Structures are given as structure tokens and as C-alpha cells.
Amino acid sequence: MCPMETEEDDSGGCDFLDWLGPDTSTTVFELLDDPADLARVGAVSRSWRRFVTENEFSKRLCRRICPEAASFTRAVVVTRSPPPPQPAASASESSQDAECRAREGEHAAYSYLAGAIVSAKPAMDLIMRCVGASSTDFFPDESMENTLVPHEWVNHRHSYWSSGGKDNPDAPESLTYRLSSDLCVIDEIRVRPYKAAFQHGHPIYSSKAVRIRLGHSKLDPGTETFVSAENENLTAIADENYTWTYTSPEFPMLQENVLQTFKLPRPALCIGGIVKIELLGRLQKQSTDDKYYICVCHVQVMGRSLSPDLMIDISDPADYSNLKYLPGAGNLRPEDLLSSDAKEDSSDWRSLVSRYRQMRQLAMMYMLLGPVQFADEEDEAEADMLHLL
DSSP: OOOOOOOBOTTSSBOHHHHHOHHHHHHHHTTOOOHHHHHHHHTSOHHHHHHHHHTTHHHHHHHHHOGGGGGEEEEEEOOSSOOOOOOOOOHHHHHHHHHHHHHHHHHHHHHHHHHHHTOOOOOEEOEEEEEEESOOSSTTTTOGGGGGSSOSEETTEEOOEEOOOBSOTTOOEEEEEEESSSEEEEEEEEEEEOBOTTSTTOOBOOEEEEEEEEEEEOSOTTOOOOOOSSOOOGGGGOGGGEEEEEEOOOEEOOSSSSOEEEEEEEEEEEESSEEEEEEEEEOEEETTTTEEEOEEEEEEEEEEEOTTTEEEEOOOTTSOEEEEEOTTGGGOOHHHHHTTTOTTSOHHHHHHHHHHHHHHHHHHHHHHHOSOOOOOHHHHHHHHHHHHO
């Protein structure tokens, strides 16, 4: 806790914090649980803002409402314009100025993050690509790529993912996805179990429960692989390739062929853009082989992207990350994004906006192309016949 200096407030009167003292003031400020209230408190006067900044109240609040934020080792502001050259000064003065700027930047970054976490903006499906499934019964026909399609019937065939069969009803499965942003707030997931209408009794292959993990890949940037027509990508889904910063409670799943919503107890921060959906336990046997299966038609991960206003840099050896706040980046026009390599912009700004631009272009490409469509031999033969006609 930082000590307080007695001074007059901006209106010329005595500062109320002086009457309370630092300990009582800290106790009162820590009762604030709304980022907007903390922002208003910091706007009362220069001394109040300094007290809020020096005691890291925005950082504390952010960690209270979203404990995943504790994985950030640093929080900084990245401005579009390069910082002006600092005037010559003594070593002690320069150090004090640098420390003050660092605290102000950290306060601004955490204040924006806290407000974004509790924002009432509508959620959207954030899934960009399939990383891999723990198993697939018939690849690629029953690939997890099918879970990106909201319909059960596509191109005259059933669309679903199926696990491999197991004798043990407690055997788990998992589906791992890449989101459209490295930093997101997740509110809920939605899963629709598959109903096998072509089998006797129309069985529904739901799991007993579902749980999600949020985190980031440990693989080097640019080496991420995904499900394709030739590769199930099983090696990439190993847990040792990921750091999980959030794990939800288990939610019971109904054995019903409907899109079921599993709302998290609180908004959770996904740092790194990876979501793993764990399907725990099996309910339904297949009559032909007497084995338990889990089958899913459709999956959604509902939340809000925080980029490009907030970006992350995961380069710490211990898998910690740096939070970077880019004021005004969310208001950039498309032409600004395309010309983000302007020499007048700071190097950090150019690098982060370029990374966001690449991610956005990938997300748009996957959205336009849709999930990978797999064709079997009959489809190819039919296409060849039509071509000959």
C-alpha cells in the first residue's frame, strides 16, 4: 500500500482521503466491485487518481472478477505514435518518471480489461477452426469439422462427429477448437448431441457431462496444425502442448437432441484462443458392436473478442503473458488496418495490428469457405459421371 500525502483537492478544499487515512481509504476502495465506479473514483481529483493508480486497485478488481488475469506478468499501453524523446534529467528523476508512466499504463490497461469483462455487448460464436478430437470413429466422414455446421443434414448426408467406441462408459472424449482471437471473454458453450435417426430406436449419443478448459498453445507460433482431409491432427491435441488458465465446473448433459446451453458461473478470460470441450462419460451403446459412443452435431463457444484493443504477448518461459492495451485500435477503419505498416506508427503498434489483421483475415477466410467438406468415393464417382455428361 502506498502512503498518502496530505494536500488540497482540485477545488481548493481538503482532500477527503486525508481524513480517512490510507488504511481506511484502501478498505473502502476495495469494496468497489464495478469497474465504472472505480473509474469515477479515479476521476475525482489528481490525488484520488494517484491513490487508485499507486495501489493498483484496477488490477486488484480485475483479478477478483476474473482470476485468469493473474497470469499477466505485465500490462502496458501501446500508443500508435512513437513516444516522444525524454528530456535530459538525473538518473533518479528518469527512474521515477518511468515508474510513474508504467503505473499509469498498467492502470489504463487493467481498467479497460475490467470494463470489457463485464460489458453487456452481445455474445457471438467465436470458433474459427477445429484443432482436433480425442478420437474419431470413421475419419473423415465423422470428423469434428462437422460440428461447425449448425444443421444435422448436409449434402444429403448426416452431419456429426462420432467418437471411437469404448467398452468403458466412463471413458472421456474431447474436442479442441481455435478461436478467432487470442484474447476473448467466454460466457457459455452450446452443444447439440446427435440423434441417430437411421438406427433402431433413434438413440441419442450424448455424454453424461461436459467441462471446458481455456488456454493457449505451447507450440511455436506458425506451427499450429488443424484437422484436414488427410490428418486427424491427434498429436496436436496432447495436453502437454497447452497451458490451461481456466477450467469450468462439470455441467450435466441431457440425453436430448437439442442445442444445450452451459453457462459459466462467471465470464471467463480465454488467454491464447484455445478451447477444449471435455465430454465426460457415455450413456448410449451402439447395438451393432455393443460399445459406448459420444456423437455431437454442433458446438458453439459464445463470447466476445477483446482484440484489437487488447492483445497479448505470450513469450515468458513460465507461460505467463503480457497484456497490451492499444487505445483506439478498435476504431480503426479497414483501410487503416491494410496500411498498418505506416512508418509514422510505433513499431509495437505496427506489429500488434499486423498480427490482428492476419488473424482477422484467417477468420474471414474460414467463414467464407466454411468447414472442410469431405467427399467419399461415391460422391467422386457421381461427380465424374456428371462431368462426362
